[in-house]
Amino acid sequence: VWDACSEALIVFEKDDLDDMGYIVENDVIMSAITKQLDAVADRVEVFYGSRAVGYTWPLPSHSCDTSPWVQIELADGRRLQTKLLIGADGHKSVVRKEAEIKNIEHRYDQSAVVATLHLSEATDNNVAWQRFLPTGPIALLPLSDTASSLVWSTSHEHASELLAMDEEGFVDSINSAFWSNVNHSDFIDTAGALFRSAISLLKPSGTAVRQLPPSVAKVDPESRAMFPLGMGHATEYVQHRVALIGDAAHRVHPLAGQGVNLGFGDIACLAHHLSAAAFNGSDLGSLKHLLKFETERQRHNVSLIAATDVLKRLYSTRLAPLVLLRTWGLQATNALPPLKVRI
Amino acid sequence: QLSLFRLTMKRLFSTSHSSVDSKEMKKFQLVAHKWWDEEGEYSALHSMNDIRVPFIRDTLLNMSSNYHLGSPLSGVKVLDVGCGGGLLSEPLGRLGASVTGIDPLEDNIRTADQHKSFDPVLAKRIQYKSSSLEEIVEECMETFDVIVASEVVEHVADLEMFIKCCSQVLKPEGSLFITTINKTQLSYVLGIVVAEKVIGIVPEGTHEWEKFVPPEELEQLLESNGFSVKTVNGMLYNPFSGSWSWVESTSINYAMHAVKSGAREHSSPTDTLSEVESEQPSATAGTTV
Numbered sequence: 001v002w003d004a005c006s007e008a009l010i011v012f013e014k015d016d017l018d019d020m021g022y023i024v025e026n027d028v029i030m031s032a033i034t035k036q037l038d039a040v041a042d043r044v045e046v047f048y049g050s051r052a053v054g055y056t057w058p059l060p061s062h063s064c065d066t067s068p069w070v071q072i073e074l075a076d077g078r079r080l081q082t083k084l085l086i087g088a089d090g091h092k093s094v095v096r097k098e099a100e101i102k103n104i105e106h107r108y109d110q111s112a113v114v115a116t117l118h119l120s121e122a123t124d125n126n127v128a129w130q131r132f133l134p135t136g137p138i139a140l141l142p143l144s145d146t147a148s149s150l151v152w153s154t155s156h157e158h159a160s161e162l163l164a165m166d167e168e169g170f171v172d173s174i175n176s177a178f179w180s181n182v183n184h185s186d187f188i189d190t191a192g193a194l195f196r197s198a199i200s201l202l203k204p205s206g207t208a209v210r211q212l213p214p215s216v217a218k219v220d221p222e223s224r225a226m227f228p229l230g231m232g233h234a235t236e237y238v239q240h241r242v243a244l245i246g247d248a249a250h251r252v253h254p255l256a257g258q259g260v261n262l263g264f265g266d267i268a269c270l271a272h273h274l275s276a277a278a279f280n281g282s283d284l285g286s287l288k289h290l291l292k293f294e295t296e297r298q299r300h301n302v303s304l305i306a307a308t309d310v311l312k313r314l315y316s317t318r319l320a321p322l323v324l325l326r327t328w329g330l331q332a333t334n335a336l337p338p339l340k341v342r343i
Numbered sequence: 344q345l346s347l348f349r350l351t352m353k354r355l356f357s358t359s360h361s362s363v364d365s366k367e368m369k370k371f372q373l374v375a376h377k378w379w380d381e382e383g384e385y386s387a388l389h390s391m392n393d394i395r396v397p398f399i400r401d402t403l404l405n406m407s408s409n410y411h412l413g414s415p416l417s418g419v420k421v422l423d424v425g426c427g428g429g430l431l432s433e434p435l436g437r438l439g440a441s442v443t444g445i446d447p448l449e450d451n452i453r454t455a456d457q458h459k460s461f462d463p464v465l466a467k468r469i470q471y472k473s474s475s476l477e478e479i480v481e482e483c484m485e486t487f488d489v490i491v492a493s494e495v496v497e498h499v500a501d502l503e504m505f506i507k508c509c510s511q512v513l514k515p516e517g518s519l520f521i522t523t524i525n526k527t528q529l530s531y532v533l534g535i536v537v538a539e540k541v542i543g544i545v546p547e548g549t550h551e552w553e554k555f556v557p558p559e560e561l562e563q564l565l566e567s568n569g570f571s572v573k574t575v576n577g578m579l580y581n582p583f584s585g586s587w588s589w590v591e592s593t594s595i596n597y598a599m600h601a602v603k604s605g606a607r608e609h610s611s612p613t614d615t616l617s618e619v620e621s622e623q624p625s626a627t628a629g630t631t632v
Binding site: 067068069083278279280281282283286287288 | 381390392393396397400415433434435436437438461462
């Protein structure tokens, strides 16, 4: 991970840690999930190609004759009822809207361009690269020895241009974004170099040897796409008989690559609390354990979303003082193993 | 001839010959519709499920070797005496048990029936009946694997008869679970003054300190009526968090688990005679309607 406006960089290496993470293609995940669903087909029914068009919420107090469960109407006219409705329908969640849960949202004036890229030469492709340009971070995530995934967050206009470009132009833009030094200023470079020497005096191994990102040769033709970026957080994750998970509850900038991981964390936490409740014979839609899920996840998610937002703003500028701050900050973080391990 | 004599005695003294206290019934009548408001009058009973259901579940799981994944109480026949609105019957039903819930107050049974009717699984697993314990003894001899009498014995008129009836409807080596309140200065201060009058977590007038039962007395009554007491645990309610926990001291609330002895009950002439003898004194000592 490094800055376009200075020489500062930070490297996370596997030697100090267990497997740092895994990059898995969406199709692979979908296929694995489908296999698991088939294995429990007697307990889980999936209605493919269907849509919910209406929800009827239960009244909170049980003094009346109407059903205390959530009623759902499907597009094909079928009606379902449930003790607990889980909204996993993305950042424009209809469940959240219908349940009248307020959402704090903020649109970044950025869009992300994604594509599957073919590298110029086959390499031991096990490094994820991210460079913070003033317009936004560009990231290369390894898929195989010859292919990487692109996530380039940039202004809406630039994103549209990138999509409209021919393949050669697109590839050139990517390579230039990773290699060009136009954004460096002598002042920052000198200040950075000074700081680096200071660190190496105190901590000889504290600066990293510079590795080089791969260069790109081709793009998968159908794989270029763009989507607008924003931040979002629901004020409540749960209500009586309703729970929100994933992007329906929270939406984050891709610069930290954490969006889907937050969702996975939500699932693990909700499953844990629901299974404890079931073992106690509780009504699954009861707020008591749903609130425990909400507290646990909000505590975790809010700090990460806030930190990501701060990083995004910090790296969105060319202003010298802020660049200097982040340069020194990054160099210092790179030199401090305990901090890197925590991250 | 002997059975005719018994029947006559029963009819003559049926109004006073009961473990049901009619004054108690009037108290519960007023709040019969409030059972299922989790934040309302009965919130402490709702949160008591967090400890009493695992207590029942784990005790039974430890005693048996069958385990059905996802349905730990499958195949167990439970009698919930004084079931009220069904607060304890429903979780036990969800864990797989076949539950019969009885309560002398018809309004309670009505509320319980209505609440379970929306859940297709529970509607079949739980049966409610407006009845006292004595009234079902004859048709339910040695029928149940488990009896739960939670927050009930402090409301009954004749505790020893209540226990005898429990023994009659319980299978040999069946389990009896009781939760109730101790009769101590502390339970008066915290259980009545604070709980009812100060904080109001229990509706005022629900409890009478005179009818609280010390665990020693309960244990003695159980042991002398064919039960073996296996566990006694103190319980404590935290009004700030609204939650219950297990504690060493039984000075306020406590739970007890007893097992009926394995020898089969046989109705012999000598047994029936002794029942008739004990009927007479308690008929005069019973409360009037």
